[in-house]
Amino acid sequence: MSNLDTRPEEExxxxxxxxxxxxxxxxxxxxxxxxxxxxxxxxxxxRQRSLIGAWCFLDHYGPDNVKESNGMNVPQxxxxxxxxxxxxxxxxxxxxxxxxxxxxxxxxxxxxxxAGHGITHSEFSTQETEILHGAxxxxxLPDNERQMPPTFEHFSPSPVISHxxxxxxxxxxMGINEEISSSPVATxxxxxxxxxxxxxGATVCLTLDPSFEHGFLLxxxxxxxxxxxxxxxxxxxxxxxxxxxxxxxKNEPVRVLLIxxxxxxxxxxxxxxxxxxxxxxxxxxxxxxxxxxxxxxxSSEDAVGDxxxxxxxxxxFGTFPPNEPAPLPAPTxxxxxxxxxxxxxx
Ligand code: MN
Numbered sequence: 001m002s003n004l005d006t007r008p009e010e011e012x013x014x015x016x017x018x019x020x021x022x023x024x025x026x027x028x029x030x031x032x033x034x035x036x037x038x039x040x041x042x043x044x045x046x047r048q049r050s051l052i053g054a055w056c057f058l059d060h061y062g063p064d065n066v067k068e069s070n071g072m073n074v075p076q077x078x079x080x081x082x083x084x085x086x087x088x089x090x091x092x093x094x095x096x097x098x099x100x101x102x103x104x105x106x107x108x109x110x111x112x113x114x115a116g117h118g119i120t121h122s123e124f125s126t127q128e129t130e131i132l133h134g135a136x137x138x139x140x141l142p143d144n145e146r147q148m149p150p151t152f153e154h155f156s157p158s159p160v161i162s163h164x165x166x167x168x169x170x171x172x173x174m175g176i177n178e179e180i181s182s183s184p185v186a187t188x189x190x191x192x193x194x195x196x197x198x199x200x201g202a203t204v205c206l207t208l209d210p211s212f213e214h215g216f217l218l219x220x221x222x223x224x225x226x227x228x229x230x231x232x233x234x235x236x237x238x239x240x241x242x243x244x245x246x247x248x249x250k251n252e253p254v255r256v257l258l259i260x261x262x263x264x265x266x267x268x269x270x271x272x273x274x275x276x277x278x279x280x281x282x283x284x285x286x287x288x289x290x291x292x293x294x295x296x297x298x299s300s301e302d303a304v305g306d307x308x309x310x311x312x313x314x315x316x317f318g319t320f321p322p323n324e325p326a327p328l329p330a331p332t333x334x335x336x337x338x339x340x341x342x343x344x345x346x
Contacts, residue, residue, distance in 0.1 A: 022228045023237040025049060025215070027060065038062075038069040038132070043217060043235035045270065050341035052215040052237065053261015054189045056082065056140045056270065060217060060233065060257075062133030063090055071125035071132050076327035078289045078317050079115035081146040081268075081275035085193065086111045086123075087170070088134035089219065089255065097121035098318030101152035107134070108195070109156040110170035112185060116141070117309040118288070118316035119150035122324060135217070135257055137193070140268050140275050145188045147309050150318065155185050164202025164249075169194045172260075175207025191261040198223075198249035198256075206245045206258070214238045214245070214260035221254030223247060267340040272331055279337045281305075286330045288316040293327045 025048070027041035044058040045051065064071070072093055086093065086105045093105040097113060098120045105111045105123075113121060125132050141148070157168040162177045172192030173182035181194075192212065198204060198221070208214060216225055216236040223230045226246055230236040238245065240263065247256065269276050274285045284303045290296035292315055310316050320327075 021238075022225050022230065023049075023239075024231065025235040025237055027233045027235070030059070032074075037073065038064055038071065041233050043233075044215075045341055049237060051140065051264050051268075052213055052235075052259055053191050054140045054142070054264040055137055055191070055193075055215070055259045055261060056264075056268065056275065056341070057138035058135065058215075058217065058235065058259070059137075060135045060219065063131045064133065066091070066125055066129055066132050069132070071129060072123050073125070074123045074328075075325040076120045076122045076293075076320050077273055078118060078120045078285070078330075079113070079273045079275075080118050080285045080316075081141055082115050083139040083141065083188075084113045084115070084121075085137040085139060085171070086113075086134070087137070087193075087195065087257065088132075091129040091132035091134070092126040093129075093132075094124050094126055095121060095152075096321055096324065097150070097152060098320045099150040099152060102321075103152065103154055108159075108168060109154065110183070110185065110193075112153045112155070112171075114141070114148065114151045114153075116146065116148040116150045117305070118285070118318070120289075120317045120320050120327065122320075135219075137259065138275070139188075139191065140264055140266070141188050142264075143266055143277065146275075147306070149311075153185055155183060157181070157183060162204065164199035165204035165247075166197040167194055167204070174258075177205055180207075189261060189264060192258065193260075194258045196247065196254075196256040196258060198247065198254040200249055200251050200253060202254075203246060203248045206247065208238075208242050208244055208260070210241050210243050211262050212260040213240050213263055214242065214258065216245075216247075217257040217259070219255040219257065221252040222250035223254050223256060224250070269338050269340050271333075271338045282338055283333060285316070286333060290330055292317050293329070295329050
């Protein structure tokens with residue numbers, strides 16, 4: 001999906017509190033634009049924590065009745081320098097992009113779009129969808145790969161079922177009780193991503209990579225992480241150095257999304273749907289998009305990227321399928337320089 005804020009902020013509001021070793025990152029409600037548009041609960045980025053590994057954005061939504069929320073209704077819009085990972089719990093989304101991929105995003109399946117130097121895509125919940133419920137995550141690409149050509153991958157993980165736990169590892173590798181589950185999808189930095197379902201009263205022991213930091217997003221039920229309560233819709237953060245975590249469901253079924261990775265040391269600049277390294281890059285990405293979509297003219301003063309950042313037709317964002325709804329215009333840039341996002345020193 002898109003960050004549809006019509007006035008994206010260069011700094012995010014946040015509040016949070018540590019809770020005996022699990023830092024709690026509170027969600028904030030963000031309307032995705034328009035009078036009937038759906039709302040999301042955003043837990044990344046926020047002021048106190050911009051990234052977990054290379055995971056730099058986490059929007060959690062639903063369950064929404066699409067008759068009331070209007071469902072997902074996001075026409076063509078751009079991304080740069082990141083991957084988008086769509087993970088659904090309920091409903092279906094139709095994806096189309098300018099790299100030539102079309103896909104139906106379904107529950108329990110990873111759909112991973114790599115923007116590289118630039119891509120545009122659209123996402124609409126399908127006609128058959130009555131309830132929409134899921135998450136969209138972004139992953140920052142490292143400097144040496146962030147200008148790669150755009151692409152799209154799909155993976156349907158087989159669940160590990162163990163003592164009342166059902167775990168789908170969609171990126172990276174993780175130990176689940178006595179088993180190890182790995183995703184075949186290549187990552188550009190060391191990462192893990194998984195969905196964890198627990199029956200009421202079930203406990204699962206996860207083996208963690210101690211070089212990773214981790215986040216646990218509680219979607220449903222009542223959960224203890226190493227004995228500490230994680231409130232629903234919060235993202236619980238565990239720093240590096242942990243070799244395991246024990247998750248316990250109380251009286252209801254639990255659903256958790258786990259993200260983790262090696263701390264991402266590069267300083268990134270995020271604005272709207274773009275990830276770059278400098279304010280000037282973001283300005284150039286926005287200009288390329290607005291010119292390629294026909295919203296603005298290019299002037300001789302506009303900066304452009306390296307020739308390798310454009311396709312054979314000279315386009316950063318490629319060619320979208322014809323006869324689709326009109327693209328979203330980019331918001332106006334703020335009058336100040338966009339600030340880089342960095343995590344506090346550990
Ligand atoms: Mn998007």
